[in-house]
Amino acid sequence: MTNGILLGAVCFQEYPEGYLDFLELAAELDLGWVEFKYEFPLCVHSKSKKYPEIRKRADLLGIGLSMHTAFDGLNIASIDGNERMESVKRVKESIEAASEMEITHATLHAGHLMSISYSAKNWDLSKKYNIESIRELVEFAAPLGLTLCLENGNAFKRSALKHGLFPGDLKYIRENVGMELKFTIDFGHAIYLSRDPSFLVSELGTYNVKLSHLHSNSGMVDSHSPLGTGVLELEKLIGRYIDDEWKFPLSIEMKSEDNLSNSLEAVRRVINKIESEQ
Numbered sequence: 001m002t003n004g005i006l007l008g009a010v011c012f013q014e015y016p017e018g019y020l021d022f023l024e025l026a027a028e029l030d031l032g033w034v035e036f037k038y039e040f041p042l043c044v045h046s047k048s049k050k051y052p053e054i055r056k057r058a059d060l061l062g063i064g065l066s067m068h069t070a071f072d073g074l075n076i077a078s079i080d081g082n083e084r085m086e087s088v089k090r091v092k093e094s095i096e097a098a099s100e101m102e103i104t105h106a107t108l109h110a111g112h113l114m115s116i117s118y119s120a121k122n123w124d125l126s127k128k129y130n131i132e133s134i135r136e137l138v139e140f141a142a143p144l145g146l147t148l149c150l151e152n153g154n155a156f157k158r159s160a161l162k163h164g165l166f167p168g169d170l171k172y173i174r175e176n177v178g179m180e181l182k183f184t185i186d187f188g189h190a191i192y193l194s195r196d197p198s199f200l201v202s203e204l205g206t207y208n209v210k211l212s213h214l215h216s217n218s219g220m221v222d223s224h225s226p227l228g229t230g231v232l233e234l235e236k237l238i239g240r241y242i243d244d245e246w247k248f249p250l251s252i253e254m255k256s257e258d259n260l261s262n263s264l265e266a267v268r269r270v271i272n273k274i275e276s277e278q
Helices: 019-028 051-061 081-100 120-144 167-177 199-204 234-244 257-277
Strands: 007-010 033-037 064-068 105-109 112-114 147-151 160-162 182-186 209-214 250-252
Touching: 007 019, 007 257, 019 033, 019 051, 033 250, 051 064, 051 081, 064 081, 081 105, 081 120, 105 120, 105 182, 105 209, 112 120, 120 147, 120 167, 147 167, 147 209, 167 199, 182 199, 199 209, 199 234, 234 257, 250 257
Parallel strands: 007 033, 007 250, 033 064, 064 105, 105 147, 147 182, 182 209, 209 250
Antiparallel strands: 112 160
16 A cells, blocks of 8 residues: 555566466555466466465455456457357456455457448347357356446457447446446556546546556557556546546556566656645
């Protein structure tokens, strides 16, 4: 906790060690939260499979945990039944891993329709399958004590038409799933909408937002650039966190230790600047 702000980090897929080692890195950086990614080869590393030990170590370090469910190469809204079924199966596997670490909240990606397959009929089918898959996953997670948090996607790539990009899309999915579904706000993805994407929290309902991802970009591509670079208006976002008393963790989502450390320094500089002016 830094001046009332719960700072964390997403364990990036490119991290060469396992979850246990990333916890130690997070502790060295004085972070209070870690979100693991359930992706190969990270999730099968020997130090990522020690689930009870991971839980115990996180508790000892005072670090909260969440899980980013499997998504790489998957599509839970595919109009291809086999692809959709395999995607849901893989997400369930990541939910089970999260449960074994006694994690209570997990990030979930919505599905998509490949642009080359677009037609009005196929889009409606994909939208329907997306909701059915999310409903199935929510039902699967609930008895395991896990709440799924739907992440807003990004529209920087034109090869796929993603579900859950805009606030209205996200609320539509939540309403039609008809069950306990919360949100993970990816502020970097939302730069597609605004350089100050903090409005998404109130738009979706502060009480519905349980997790977040924080990174920057040029406004043209989802590069996961370090904070303090790119076009994200970080000071406005941090100011909104403080003013509106958000409680969810701000988990910095980078692809290297250096970028994580540099981003953390940028956030702490902004926090100190805001507080010195109050």
